[in-house]
Amino acid sequence: MRAGGPDGIRRRRFLGAGAVTLGAAGAAAAGQLLPDSASASVSGAAAAAGPGAEVSGTVFKLGVASGDPLPTAIVLWTRVLPATQGSSGILPPTVAVTWELASDSGFTTIVGSGTATASAGLGHSVHVDVTGLTPATDYWYRFKALDRTSPTGRTRTAPAAGSTPENMRIALASCQNWQHGYFTAYRDMREQQPDLVLFVGDYIYESSAYSYRVRRHEGTGQPVTLAQYRARHEQYNTDPDLQAMRAAAPFVVVFDDHEVEQDWAGDVANDPVAWPTAKFLARRAAAFQAFYEHMPIRTAQKPSGPDVRMYRSLDFGTLARLHVLDTRQYRDDQATTDAGALKDGRVIMGDTQRDWLVNSMSSSGARWNLVASQVMMAETDFLAGVGKEWSYDAWDGYQKERAALLAEFQDIRNPVVLSGDRHRTIVSDLKLDFDDADSAVVGAEFVGTSISSSGDEDLTAFAAEWAPKLADNPHWKMIDARRGYLLFDITADGIDARLRAISTVLTKNGTTTTAATFRVEDGVPGVYQVGVARETAASAEESPAEADGTTAAATPTESATPSAPSSPDGATATVDATADTSPATTPDPTSDTSTAPEASTTP
Numbered sequence: 001m002r003a004g005g006p007d008g009i010r011r012r013r014f015l016g017a018g019a020v021t022l023g024a025a026g027a028a029a030a031g032q033l034l035p036d037s038a039s040a041s042v043s044g045a046a047a048a049a050g051p052g053a054e055v056s057g058t059v060f061k062l063g064v065a066s067g068d069p070l071p072t073a074i075v076l077w078t079r080v081l082p083a084t085q086g087s088s089g090i091l092p093p094t095v096a097v098t099w100e101l102a103s104d105s106g107f108t109t110i111v112g113s114g115t116a117t118a119s120a121g122l123g124h125s126v127h128v129d130v131t132g133l134t135p136a137t138d139y140w141y142r143f144k145a146l147d148r149t150s151p152t153g154r155t156r157t158a159p160a161a162g163s164t165p166e167n168m169r170i171a172l173a174s175c176q177n178w179q180h181g182y183f184t185a186y187r188d189m190r191e192q193q194p195d196l197v198l199f200v201g202d203y204i205y206e207s208s209a210y211s212y213r214v215r216r217h218e219g220t221g222q223p224v225t226l227a228q229y230r231a232r233h234e235q236y237n238t239d240p241d242l243q244a245m246r247a248a249a250p251f252v253v254v255f256d257d258h259e260v261e262q263d264w265a266g267d268v269a270n271d272p273v274a275w276p277t278a279k280f281l282a283r284r285a286a287a288f289q290a291f292y293e294h295m296p297i298r299t300a301q302k303p304s305g306p307d308v309r310m311y312r313s314l315d316f317g318t319l320a321r322l323h324v325l326d327t328r329q330y331r332d333d334q335a336t337t338d339a340g341a342l343k344d345g346r347v348i349m350g351d352t353q354r355d356w357l358v359n360s361m362s363s364s365g366a367r368w369n370l371v372a373s374q375v376m377m378a379e380t381d382f383l384a385g386v387g388k389e390w391s392y393d394a395w396d397g398y399q400k401e402r403a404a405l406l407a408e409f410q411d412i413r414n415p416v417v418l419s420g421d422r423h424r425t426i427v428s429d430l431k432l433d434f435d436d437a438d439s440a441v442v443g444a445e446f447v448g449t450s451i452s453s454s455g456d457e458d459l460t461a462f463a464a465e466w467a468p469k470l471a472d473n474p475h476w477k478m479i480d481a482r483r484g485y486l487l488f489d490i491t492a493d494g495i496d497a498r499l500r501a502i503s504t505v506l507t508k509n510g511t512t513t514t515a516a517t518f519r520v521e522d523g524v525p526g527v528y529q530v531g532v533a534r535e536t537a538a539s540a541e542e543s544p545a546e547a548d549g550t551t552a553a554a555t556p557t558e559s560a561t562p563s564a565p566s567s568p569d570g571a572t573a574t575v576d577a578t579a580d581t582s583p584a585t586t587p588d589p590t591s592d593t594s595t596a597p598e599a600s601t602t603p
Helices: 185-191 226-237 240-246 277-293 351-363 399-409 459-472
Strands: 039-043 064-070 073-079 094-102 110-119 125-131 138-145 153-156 168-173 196-199 251-253 312-316 320-324 368-373 415-419 425-431 441-447 476-480 484-490 494-502 512-521 563-566 572-574
Touching: 064 138, 064 153, 064 312, 073 094, 073 138, 073 153, 094 125, 110 125, 168 185, 185 240, 185 484, 185 494, 185 512, 226 240, 226 277, 320 351, 351 368, 351 399, 399 425, 399 441, 425 494, 425 512, 459 476, 476 494, 476 512
Parallel strands: 039 125, 064 251, 168 196, 196 251, 320 368, 368 415, 415 441
Antiparallel strands: 064 073, 073 125, 094 110, 094 138, 138 153, 168 484, 312 320, 425 441, 425 476, 484 494, 494 512, 563 572
């Protein structure tokens, strides 16, 4: 299962079944298996509303977005594209783009306006950092260029420093593969009216085009040049549900691996023979620039060649500080053996970022210290029974740095980690020592499922694979294989989290319901599932039925023999979790390469 060099830190090319992802598909039908100058900084000076130009989304076909809210500032984004294709659709080197910010959706009261220059060097993208705004306030915005007016966007500033907002709602999203399904989960997310959308990675996928899934990627191969990465981002941002959500609330975004290349690590490509360092860094520079051109982020996050400062923090009064990590750019190459994963000095954050994180959490003064991590922090043991099997791409591959960080969590107020990557919802306690059942709990982690990656999974196969492994992961509260997102309501007393699961992403008419609810109490490390006994739960809480009458998760019990989820026909299988069962050797169901040539493996 693990092919590695003698020091356990040489690059692996393939981990085999279950070693990169959480394994085979789905969860059972009922119950839960655990459960260049395209930027401007301006003040909000009053201005009169000008005459309206023809309303058309043609040159603004990628929509509008806002992001990284501060108490008195917000980033507004758009990108101008040719109105027509071909020679008549070539834009000049620079395009003047005017913007307006209003206190009402009808733009009767304009509180800020100005002109930004969209240059060809940055893909005619626009990043306007509007300052001088009122904290905790809704605003509406739009752009005008080439005699066209953009769609209207809504945004919201962060609460004032020192204030204590009663409630904050965050939606956690990740992993949206165009070819695997529609992004309809955003439709429900928009209805939930979050104050903020936190996107923790895999906004695009770099896999080649193939047609056996729902939609087909543009182009004929993987993007490696700036033009190709731009084209891929353009395609993703035309999704109507994603575009509508970006226009409805501010986003906080960070990349993971697929925005560049599958499983890249620091300056090392997935295949360093095909992509030696200099060649890979040129590709990374192109990917980073295209990412910046399409995201509502500040010029502080504008890349300089292959380097960019993405880790940052955002405050929401005294209620929460959000720390956004970069677990790709500074990490050591993945290990290939357990010994490599346990080796001293191996880092996933790097010393500078780690010191920044600890200092920021220690000094935040916030009730909740939220940490956005691209990959899962809590342990995942893929091997049922004796021994362990880890994913070396996650924090499991960087054991000593994780242990040191979790030790710091003991002195941090309410640390809660929000992650992605796994295409699963996994809710768990964070412990000082995952090998010790009596080890102290120091925090909680919510791993959000994918928006569409992996598509609709085989729920029965998922239950059959994971029920024998639940006893090996006692810190988990739930693992769920459906698509969707997590929704958090944060107050001074606690965090209430809801898994919003969608019935299907293979069509555009999937329905979304709350499949499970979790709670983190102020001052009490760890998390519990609402409606499930916290000490001796014998089986999962029955979650609300989906449109097709099925649910797709299972909850571990504290006994030796947890119940597996019900199968789609209603039959229930009980699995002995103490049995020494070998892991399945079926292909990784999330791997594009299992059924399509040239497609990259999705983590």
